[in-house]
Each structure stands twice: as structure tokens, then as C-alpha cells.
Amino acid sequence: MNKSPNYTERKWWQDGIIYQIYPLTFADGNGDGIGDLQGITQKLDYLNDGNPDSKTSLGIDAIWLSPINKSPMADNGYDVSDYYDISAKFGTLKDFENLLVEAHKRGLKIILDLVVNHTSNQHSWFLESSSSKTNSKSDWYHWQDPNPDGSVPNNWLSYFGGSAWTFNEARQQYYYHTFNKNQPDINWQNLEARAEVFQIIRYWLDKGVDGFRLDASSVYSKDKYYRFNPMKFDAKDRNKYDNQHHLYNKNLPENHQIIKEIRSIIDEYEDRVLIGETFIDSSLYDSNSFYGVNNDELHLPFAFQFAMSPWYPGYLQRVIEEKELTIPNNARPTYFLDNHDLPRHLSRWIECSLCTNPLGIAQAAAAILLTVKGTPFLYYGQEIGMVDNEDIPEDKIKDRVVVKSDTEETPPTRDGARTPMQWDDSVHAGFSFGKDVEPWLPVNQDYKEVNVASELAQEESILNFYRRLIKVRKNSKALRQGNWYTLINYPYEHLAYIRESKDEKILMIINFSYEKEFVIDRDLETHDWRVLVSNVLEDNLIINLPQTLQPFEVSILRKE
Structure with missing residues (x-):
């Protein structure tokens, strides 16, 4: 990891x-x-x-x-x-x-x-391709003949709903569209x-x-x-x-x-x-x-x-x-x-x-x-x-x-x-x-x-x-480039993880709900931490790690 x-x-x-x-x-x-x-x-x-x-x-x-x-x-x-x-x-x-x-x-x-x-379907490529089976762009889209009973060539569906095939009168063929019928797919094999x-x-x-x-x-x-x-x-x-x-x-x-x-x-x-x-x-x-x-x-x-x-x-x-x-x-x-x-x-x-x-x-x-x-x-x-x-x-x-x-x-x-x-x-x-x-x-x-x-x-x-x-992100090499690793295993109502570069360690604490006890690695507790951004703590304070997380607390701390 x-x-x-x-x-x-x-x-x-x-x-x-x-x-x-x-x-x-x-x-x-x-x-x-x-x-x-x-x-x-x-x-x-x-x-x-x-x-x-x-x-x-x-x-x-x-x-x-x-x-x-x-x-x-x-x-x-x-x-x-x-x-x-x-x-x-x-x-x-x-x-x-x-x-x-x-x-x-x-x-x-x-x-x-x-x-x-x-x-x-109003692009000049498609207008030409759909005009006949013999034009210079006839194979620029996905064209297929109907089945003998006139039905669609296969069971492919449009992401927007319904069949992914629409019949074209001029060519007497179906063309394929992953999305809407107004959006015919390009044939990348051409x-x-x-x-x-x-x-x-x-x-x-x-x-x-x-x-x-x-x-x-x-x-x-x-x-x-x-x-x-x-x-x-x-x-x-x-x-x-x-x-x-x-x-x-x-x-x-x-x-x-x-x-x-x-x-x-x-x-x-x-x-x-x-x-x-x-x-x-x-x-x-x-x-x-x-x-x-x-x-x-x-x-x-x-x-x-x-x-x-x-x-x-x-x-x-x-x-x-x-x-x-x-x-x-x-x-x-x-x-x-x-x-x-x-x-x-x-x-x-x-x-x-x-x-x-x-x-x-x-x-x-x-x-x-x-x-x-x-x-x-x-x-x-x-x-x-x-x-x-x-x-x-x-x-x-x-x-x-x-x-x-x-x-x-x-x-x-x-x-x-x-x-x-x-x-x-x-x-x-x-x-x-x-x-x-x-x-x-x-x-x-x-x-x-x-x-x-x-x-x-x-x-x-x-x-x-x-x-x-x-x-804060722009000024932190750890947040832009450092490793990520978590400090807790779910399921919990909070996240705590570290971003770390060679010269910087950042601790992220995010509480998703009500007041929670915050149990953390003792090695981290032995250091002073500077508040970079928080919605409950004043920026630039030097603190020990909290024992309790406030409801919906978001705190970004840097090891001093």
C-alpha cells in the first residue's frame, strides 16, 4: 500500500x-x-x-x-x-x-x-455515410443488415434505453449507437x-x-x-x-x-x-x-x-x-x-x-x-x-x-x-x-x-x-505527492489517515457523525501537531492529538 x-x-x-x-x-x-x-x-x-x-x-x-x-x-x-x-x-x-x-x-x-x-447524425460524415452503401464514407459507421424478419441485428442496447440500432431508409440498414439515436458510433476500424x-x-x-x-x-x-x-x-x-x-x-x-x-x-x-x-x-x-x-x-x-x-x-x-x-x-x-x-x-x-x-x-x-x-x-x-x-x-x-x-x-x-x-x-x-x-x-x-x-x-x-x-494543498508536498496510509480499520464513523513525504507528515481526521472517542497510535501522540485547516480548531495552533472528536470535525494537522 x-x-x-x-x-x-x-x-x-x-x-x-x-x-x-x-x-x-x-x-x-x-x-x-x-x-x-x-x-x-x-x-x-x-x-x-x-x-x-x-x-x-x-x-x-x-x-x-x-x-x-x-x-x-x-x-x-x-x-x-x-x-x-x-x-x-x-x-x-x-x-x-x-x-x-x-x-x-x-x-x-x-x-x-x-x-x-x-x-x-447531422455531421457531414454521417450524412454522406448514410446516403448509400457505396459512398466514400460508407464504412465510417457501424452498419448492419436487418435480420430476415426485419428485426435488429443483435441484442445490443443503448445506454440511454431501448435498442442500440436504428433503421436508415436510404441504406435499408441499421446503424449502431451506444447512446441516443442522434449519436451514431464511429467505426474506429476504418x-x-x-x-x-x-x-x-x-x-x-x-x-x-x-x-x-x-x-x-x-x-x-x-x-x-x-x-x-x-x-x-x-x-x-x-x-x-x-x-x-x-x-x-x-x-x-x-x-x-x-x-x-x-x-x-x-x-x-x-x-x-x-x-x-x-x-x-x-x-x-x-x-x-x-x-x-x-x-x-x-x-x-x-x-x-x-x-x-x-x-x-x-x-x-x-x-x-x-x-x-x-x-x-x-x-x-x-x-x-x-x-x-x-x-x-x-x-x-x-x-x-x-x-x-x-x-x-x-x-x-x-x-x-x-x-x-x-x-x-x-x-x-x-x-x-x-x-x-x-x-x-x-x-x-x-x-x-x-x-x-x-x-x-x-x-x-x-x-x-x-x-x-x-x-x-x-x-x-x-x-x-x-x-x-x-x-x-x-x-x-x-x-x-x-x-x-x-x-x-x-x-x-x-x-x-x-x-x-x-x-494548504498547494503548500504541502506531502498532500500533493506523498504516500497515503490509513490509521484505523472500518467500520467506524470517522476516517483518519496519513499523507507523508520525505520531510513532512500530515494527519487527516474526519468525523462523520456525533462526538466520538479518538484512539490513535501512541507514536503519533508523542508529537506536537500544527493545525493547518480545521472547522473546530484555530489555524496554526500547536496541539496534542485530541482524545475526542467533535461532531463532523474536519482537522488537517502537520507533525512539527
Whole structure:
């Protein structure tokens, strides 16, 4: 478990903090109610103004932008119709180039979402491919003849519900889509299509982007014989995606070769990063496999076990320990709590039986995320304690890609976790810089209290707690690079673990519930400890270890 950290040739993505922005709802710069690149540019100083002692900046190191390419927005940007252009909703290519310049001035990196498992069905590639069986791009997508009775070619299902096959009249064939029917999958076995994607990657790298997050990067490759997926032993609903073993349309060996080829392009450029979504139901082992045998695939593969854990210390500790035990040598773990596809963590966790203190939970979650061994990802708004908006009227819903099932009146939507960033207590939370313009999605009703401006002014706010944590992390080699090891065995209502480098030892104490006795290793008790960050102790105090933990106590202590 105590692997030696690699202190040589550290990269920014190993030590830095990456902040995901959903552009449609982050900041509206032109006053049309839709988030855009101008708005993001105008808010860069909030993210990082380049001053390590800033009183208003969050202090993150890189921005990951959800898709900004030209798109008909059937899946809110995850259906690209032109990889070389920017959606008019977000601005122009010149706006993006200006964002790059201004971000780099502040030391901020820019990471783009690269959606190349599939395109929009309005992309010129698909329009040509679907026009006939003999055109130059006829094999750029997955086409199959109907069965003799006209039915779909096999039992593959869409992640969004229903069959993964849609019939095309012009070709009299079915095409395959992992997700919505408006998102046909690219055939990566076609070398011309593959070369075109590689050209797109180089185009954006040449513009100066600092890396990519690969969307759905574990489903690029499909079985060339299109064999049926076997059903799980206890499956009762044969039409449910999770009831299949996805042996033939997910995580095939060829998938790793594709990512290796993408990585080789990334490595041609200095100091760039390759991040990947290894799909939401992959195991920790599967996610780790995407580092590559020789660390030659993804720099940072996403694993979802931590984000989808229940709010229970033993479970979270087990996930962290599993990562420590299974991650390849010299590889970097990733950790996140929220993203654009999941309900926000405070909405998931404040309903559990132990969760009677939302602020305490937010502080504890932030502390774990920013002190475990790995690269942390923040999702816009989590730093101010945003929760899901569960009261979006039916006529305001934007996320409509999930297929309605026989048992649901209304398909699920992810819009609740994508509502506008809450900047202040003015109209619509200042999303359009104070203008009375209705935003793309309704603002959460709690914006009068939960917003950046009011929390910056409150010393004990969750935003200022994040800012304190980030500053301590930046100044601690142990927290950025050191080993991790636990001090207790679950099940307990608290976590205690050490981060240790050659010259520094940091103790993390997090209590999940009521007052608890704190029994710790006697060797640790013999030392003085300096309080770096705490929600119950004064910063910079020199203390002995506490005998009792306060309810929802979060304390970060450094051995003196």
C-alpha cells in the first residue's frame, strides 16, 4: 500500500486541481441567457487570478470544458456536427482563442472534451455515410443488415434505453449507437476515419489546448462479428442495459490500441494531458487497465467508485485502499465527487441517516477529495455547496436523450445537476452579469444564500473552506505527492489517515457523525501537531492529538 512516490519530473496534472465547467450554465457574457466563452473568460480571475495570496480566487490549476464544438444539441453538445468549429451558442473560434490566451496568462490550463466515440447524425460524415452503401464514407459507421424478419441485428442496447440500432431508409440498414439515436458510433476500424480523428486532435493541440478528456473512451471498439451479448445470470429484464455482460460492444482489447495511438499524438506535444471516461459501470480493475501496460494510454482514467460511494466512512476508505493496492506503479489516481452526469454529492448524501449537518458534510467531502493521493476534479458550483434543482418545470427541461421506458411516465433528466452557477443574490443569481434574462435552465431557489459573493464574505462558508484547503494543498508536498496510509480499520464513523513525504507528515481526521472517542497510535501522540485547516480548531495552533472528536470535525494537522 505504501508505494514510493515519484518525485522526479512532476507534471502539472499530477499536482494540480482540475475544475469542470459545463459551459451552457457557467456564465453568460453576451446577455442571451446561455453560458458562453466570453462569460468564462470574464470569470477567470475567480478561478485563478495568478495571485497565491488572493482574497477572492479559488486557486484551481486547469479548466475542463464540456463540449463546445458545433452541435445541434440533441445531447447538449455531446453530439458534434463539426469538430473544427465552435457552437454559435458559445461564441466563435476567436472567442476560444482569446480564452486560451487569458487562461494561460494566469497559469490556467485548458482541457477540451473530445467526443469521438460518436458524432451527431447531422455531421457531414454521417450524412454522406448514410446516403448509400457505396459512398466514400460508407464504412465510417457501424452498419448492419436487418435480420430476415426485419428485426435488429443483435441484442445490443443503448445506454440511454431501448435498442442500440436504428433503421436508415436510404441504406435499408441499421446503424449502431451506444447512446441516443442522434449519436451514431464511429467505426474506429476504418483507418480513414481514424486518421481524420487524429487530424482533429492535432488541430486543437496546435492551437495550444493543454489536453483532452475523452468521452466514453472505453466503448470505441466493437466486435467485428457483432455477436450477441450474454445476459447476466439473475437478469429479469432483457431490455435493461445493466443486465447484459457487454463483452462485444465495450472495453474490447482493440480499444486500448486506439487510446495508445491517441496518447502517442499527445506525447508529441510538450506537457499535455490525456484524461478518459472509462464508462460509468466499469470496475476499478477495468479503469486501471486504461493506464496501459507501460503507462502509455490515459494519464488520468476516471473511475466512478469513489463518486458513487454511499456517505459512509468505511465504504469510502475501502475504495481509497483498493485504489492504493491496484493502481499501477507511477500512475496517478483520480478523484471526483460530481460531474455533469451525476446528481450533486450533497443531494446524494444529505438524505442518508447520518447526514444531519449539510455544511459539515460539504466540508468533510471537500477535505477528503483534496487530501487523498491523486488528482482531484471539482465540478462547477460544488465549492459553494450547490445542490440539485429538483423543481425544474417540464417545459424547461433540456436533457431529453434518455428513452422513455414502459414503467416511466417521465424519463430521468440530468438537468438538476447542470443549473446555472450562482454568482450573487441579484436576479437569476447574476448568471447574465445582473441582467434580467431568463437563463438556459432555471436557477436553484437557494441562490440568495448559496452564491459566490455572499460566501466570499462569510469566513466560515464552504467556499472559503475550499479556498483554505486548496492553499494548504498547494503548500504541502506531502498532500500533493506523498504516500497515503490509513490509521484505523472500518467500520467506524470517522476516517483518519496519513499523507507523508520525505520531510513532512500530515494527519487527516474526519468525523462523520456525533462526538466520538479518538484512539490513535501512541507514536503519533508523542508529537506536537500544527493545525493547518480545521472547522473546530484555530489555524496554526500547536496541539496534542485530541482524545475526542467533535461532531463532523474536519482537522488537517502537520507533525512539527
